Amino acid sequence: MSDQRIDDTDVKLLPDDGGRRRRKLIWAGLAALAVLFFATLPFYYDVHNGQFGVFFFNVFVYVIVAQGWNLVGGYTGQISLGQNAFFGVGAYTMALLWFNDVTKTGYYFDPVLMILAGVVPFILAVLVGVPLLSRLRGDYFAFGTLGMGMIVTVLFINGGMFTGGAEGRMLVPKMPEGAVFDLRTHYWVAFLVAVLATLVVYFMTTSRIGLALRAIREDEVSAASHGVNVLKYKVFAFAVGAFMAGVAGSIYGYYLLQVTPSNVLTSNWLFLPILMVVLGGTGTIMGPWLGAFLIYLISWYGDSYFAGYHPIISGVVIIAVMLFLPSGLMGLGKKMPGFGNRGRGSG
Amino acid sequence: MGSLVQILVNGILLGSMYGIAAIGLSLIFGTMRIIFLAQGTMIVFFAYLTYWSFEKAGIDPYLSLFTVIPLAFVVGLGLFYLLFRKAAALEDKNVSLLLAVGLMYLIDNLILKIWGATPRGVNLSYSGAVLVIGDIRVPWLRFALLGLALASALVVYLFLKRTRVGTAVRAASEDMEATTLQGINSVWVCAISFAIGIALAGVAGVGMATVYSFDYQFGFIFAIKALVALALGGIGNVFGALAGGLLLGIIENLAAYYIGIAWIEVASYGVFMLVLIFLPQGLFGRRGLVKKV
Numbered sequence: 001m002s003d004q005r006i007d008d009t010d011v012k013l014l015p016d017d018g019g020r021r022r023r024k025l026i027w028a029g030l031a032a033l034a035v036l037f038f039a040t041l042p043f044y045y046d047v048h049n050g051q052f053g054v055f056f057f058n059v060f061v062y063v064i065v066a067q068g069w070n071l072v073g074g075y076t077g078q079i080s081l082g083q084n085a086f087f088g089v090g091a092y093t094m095a096l097l098w099f100n101d102v103t104k105t106g107y108y109f110d111p112v113l114m115i116l117a118g119v120v121p122f123i124l125a126v127l128v129g130v131p132l133l134s135r136l137r138g139d140y141f142a143f144g145t146l147g148m149g150m151i152v153t154v155l156f157i158n159g160g161m162f163t164g165g166a167e168g169r170m171l172v173p174k175m176p177e178g179a180v181f182d183l184r185t186h187y188w189v190a191f192l193v194a195v196l197a198t199l200v201v202y203f204m205t206t207s208r209i210g211l212a213l214r215a216i217r218e219d220e221v222s223a224a225s226h227g228v229n230v231l232k233y234k235v236f237a238f239a240v241g242a243f244m245a246g247v248a249g250s251i252y253g254y255y256l257l258q259v260t261p262s263n264v265l266t267s268n269w270l271f272l273p274i275l276m277v278v279l280g281g282t283g284t285i286m287g288p289w290l291g292a293f294l295i296y297l298i299s300w301y302g303d304s305y306f307a308g309y310h311p312i313i314s315g316v317v318i319i320a321v322m323l324f325l326p327s328g329l330m331g332l333g334k335k336m337p338g339f340g341n342r343g344r345g346s347g
Numbered sequence: 348m349g350s351l352v353q354i355l356v357n358g359i360l361l362g363s364m365y366g367i368a369a370i371g372l373s374l375i376f377g378t379m380r381i382i383f384l385a386q387g388t389m390i391v392f393f394a395y396l397t398y399w400s401f402e403k404a405g406i407d408p409y410l411s412l413f414t415v416i417p418l419a420f421v422v423g424l425g426l427f428y429l430l431f432r433k434a435a436a437l438e439d440k441n442v443s444l445l446l447a448v449g450l451m452y453l454i455d456n457l458i459l460k461i462w463g464a465t466p467r468g469v470n471l472s473y474s475g476a477v478l479v480i481g482d483i484r485v486p487w488l489r490f491a492l493l494g495l496a497l498a499s500a501l502v503v504y505l506f507l508k509r510t511r512v513g514t515a516v517r518a519a520s521e522d523m524e525a526t527t528l529q530g531i532n533s534v535w536v537c538a539i540s541f542a543i544g545i546a547l548a549g550v551a552g553v554g555m556a557t558v559y560s561f562d563y564q565f566g567f568i569f570a571i572k573a574l575v576a577l578a579l580g581g582i583g584n585v586f587g588a589l590a591g592g593l594l595l596g597i598i599e600n601l602a603a604y605y606i607g608i609a610w611i612e613v614a615s616y617g618v619f620m621l622v623l624i625f626l627p628q629g630l631f632g633r634r635g636l637v638k639k640v
Contacts, residue, residue, distance in 0.1 A: 131624040154612040311456040318449030
């Protein structure tokens with residue numbers, strides 16, 4: 001009899017492992033269904049001519065940038081304000097290499113260029129991140145990355161013959177013969193990269209790296225005293241985030257086919273991804289997806305129904321979200337089992 | 348030689364605008380720990396108000412200081428209690444940052460809807476009056492800007508040092524938690540420093556209206572310039588922030604003269620990065636503050 005009672009309390013003390021595994025399975029199933037739906041959408045919906053093709057393409061690009069910021073700002077707690085610089089550098093890397101025929105590879109959706117478009121921002125992030133993250137804490141990192149973004153923008157505007165200045169680089173004449181501008185390609189590539197970026201963030205944050213990143217977010221000093229190499233992990237998270245933004249920039253560059261400072265380096269690519277992450281839920285794996293869908297939906301319909309007032313609406317939306325949902329949508333469902341169990345809603 | 352002195356003088360006069368804005372940023376940053384990115388937008392907004400009252404009612408910009416400053420103070424209090432009160436208490440600074448960004452989008456585009464996209468400026472009957480010393484020429488109005496900057500720095504300094512609320516603001520910038528434990532109302536302290544920050548934006552707006560032409564997009568860049576000035580001078584020091592602004596003005600004018608107009612921004616942001624990396628406490632800031640942040 002008494003044994004039985006001890007057993008009961010033991011069960012209550014232990015984490016409900018079976019339930020958690022079940023929830024995980026449900027989530028994995030839902031995610032697989034969503035992936036299947038979006039991956040096969042072009043087969044029964046005309047992505048190239050229908051407006052939802054462009055819509056989802058943009059959402060996916062934003063998801064990639066937002067996942068990158070989520071890793072730095074959400075999981076590691078370092079507020080980076082340089083995401084637009086990495087996005088722009090990625091787009092320009094692709095465009096200039098293509099324009100000048102440097103690598104002599106395929107060039108239209110060329111994986112070599114797309115990876116290079118991630119590597120260059122990665123290196124830039126390490127170069128900027130090491131001094132900024134080692135000597136300073138907290139807010140100064142935000143200042144520094146903001147300054148970096150401004151410098152990069154001005155450098156590209158003043159780049160003269162090399163970057164094409166304010167007009168940027170026109171890529172349409174460089175299209176290889178026989179290549180067709182079909183949004184289906186853009187859609188699939190952006191979706192694939194968005195899923196990959198999500199997987200990278202998922203596996204990074206559920207591994208030992210993620211443990212270190214979250215320890216840094218909660219208390220840097222304590223993390224350091226427990227043997228976490230704080231600088232290494234912070235720079236790594238920052239650089240991986242930059243890589244993602246750079247790849248997203250190259251994909252967007254293939255869509256625009258003209259890369260200019262005013263379309264790839266605007267502060268939209270800085271603030272909207274942050275807003276998406278915070279609306280979805282900082283430090284959650286699905287938050288950026290939810291946030292990107294909702295924010296882009298609002299700006300999409302805002303544009304068509306209230307033409308000209310759309311930036312005002314964005315402002316109101318940002319303020320309203322921050323006033324009423326400061327911990328994001330995933331934070332809303334925190335009380336419900338299975339929702340938002342990755343990290344805290346408000347980082 | 349004469350031209351170098353002229354550049355320095357022009358730089359100081361340009362920098363006094365950055366200085367006023369930087370003092371406001373410094374106050375807000377000190378208590379609320381946020382970069383108030385909408386500061387520049389608020390400045391442009393008050394510049395438009397000044398311009399409007401001049402165009403519609405013929406009120407001299409320097410007279411309108413007496414209406415704009417109290418108005419800006421009230422606007423600041425209102426904004427704080429409407430938007431930032433809850434966010435300021437949160438550990439998560441993203442919320443305040445994004446609130447400031449949302450405010451910036453909103454006001455920028457309201458300005459665009461109300462006043463249009465053409466750059467505006469106030470043309471006063473005495474705009475052309477110039478002070479000549481040797482071969483250096485300084486428009487009186489720009490000279491007045493420096494006076495405005497010095498006066499605002501002095502007022503803020505006296506407020507922080509001589510009043511009870513000012514002491515509370517200083518204490519809160521040192522350590523918010525300990526301040527609350529002393530029985531000081533942290534919300535009120537944040538509200539006051541925020542409102543003074545916005546009132547300074549009002550001062551800078553009037554100054555901007557008298558000398559420069561401005562449009563709705565000017566705010567973001569100006570806020571970042573103020574941030575550069577703040578980092579240069581060092582956080583937690585009123586005169587440091589002002590000096591940072593003056594220094595930034597000088598750097599920009601030197602860069603424009605010796606490298607070229609197009610490279611002004613590169614020079615000022617480059618200095619910004621160098622300061623952040625090698626001199627994080629700024630030129631006149633206290634060391635302790637950066638370590639603690």
